[in-house]
Amino acid sequence: KNEVEQSPQNLTAQEGEFITINCSYSVGISALHWLQQHPGGGIVSLFMLSSGKKKHGRLIATINIQEKHSSLHITASHPRDSAVYICAVRWAPDKLIFGTGTRLQVFP
Amino acid sequence: EAGVAQSPRYKIIEKRQSVAFWCNPISGHATLYWYQQILGQGPKLLIQFQNNGVVDDSQLPKDRFSAERLKGVDSTLKIQPAKLEDSAVYLCASSLRIQNRRLEHEQFFGPGTRLTVL
Numbered sequence: 001k002n003e004v005e006q007s008p009q010n011l012t013a014q015e016g017e018f019i020t021i022n023c024s025y026s027v028g029i030s031a032l033h034w035l036q037q038h039p040g041g042g043i044v045s046l047f048m049l050s051s052g053k054k055k056h057g058r059l060i061a062t063i064n065i066q067e068k069h070s071s072l073h074i075t076a077s078h079p080r081d082s083a084v085y086i087c088a089v090r091w092a093p094d095k096l097i098f099g100t101g102t103r104l105q106v107f108p
Numbered sequence: 109e110a111g112v113a114q115s116p117r118y119k120i121i122e123k124r125q126s127v128a129f130w131c132n133p134i135s136g137h138a139t140l141y142w143y144q145q146i147l148g149q150g151p152k153l154l155i156q157f158q159n160n161g162v163v164d165d166s167q168l169p170k171d172r173f174s175a176e177r178l179k180g181v182d183s184t185l186k187i188q189p190a191k192l193e194d195s196a197v198y199l200c201a202s203s204l205r206i207q208n209r210r211l212e213h214e215q216f217f218g219p220g221t222r223l224t225v226l
Contacts, residue, residue, distance in 0.1 A: 004150070041199070041219060041221075045215075045216070086151075088150070093213045094213050098150030098151050098152075100149055101150060
């Protein structure tokens with residue numbers, strides 16, 4: 001069993017739909033990251049969470065430390081949101097464990 | 109500030125050939141990471157440098173992979189000889205800076221180098 005599990009692996013949506021991506025982890029962590037990876041390969045950090053909830057534009061990330069679970073929500077999805085979304089947990093100050101990613105495709 | 113730079117962006121080679129990737133981290137970042145990301149998987153740490161010293165290379169296939177970070181700034185990752193299973197995106201990341209008198213460990217990633225081994 002992987003230490004970081006994401007679901008779903010693949011997700012398709014129509015433009016405007018509300019999207020949720022889930023991440024569960026089994027190790028103790030100090031922070032959780034949500035990352036976005038476009039087809040070119042580069043990774044952009046969306047959020048770093050250690051508790052509660054953060055919002056940036058149409059993106060919302062939540063974390064429940066007791067349940068070891070985090071969700072990434074996209075409201076009013078748009079084709080430009082199409083990417084791979086990766087959950088990564090920080091189990092040591094300088095160490096990350098990555099999930100396998102959720103591939104999102106949003107169609108117009 | 110400028111981000112993490114990597115080159116080349118794409119490389120296609122035949123098996124048994126050699127290849128090298130270059131990374132320039134964000135200025136002032138002491139820690140540099142090389143990750144391998146095989147298609148459909150999350151990134152896997154290959155090697156971690158703190159300044160010009162190796163902190164963690166436990167998952168680096170040392171029979172064919174090597175990396176160096178001379179002068180504690182730029183880094184190169186080499187594969188010699190390449191195998192088909194080395195086809196992946198190679199990501200460089202950097203971290204560890206002092207901000208507001210605190211150590212910040214957030215990792216910043218480069219655009220990656222996509223390697224195809226035929």
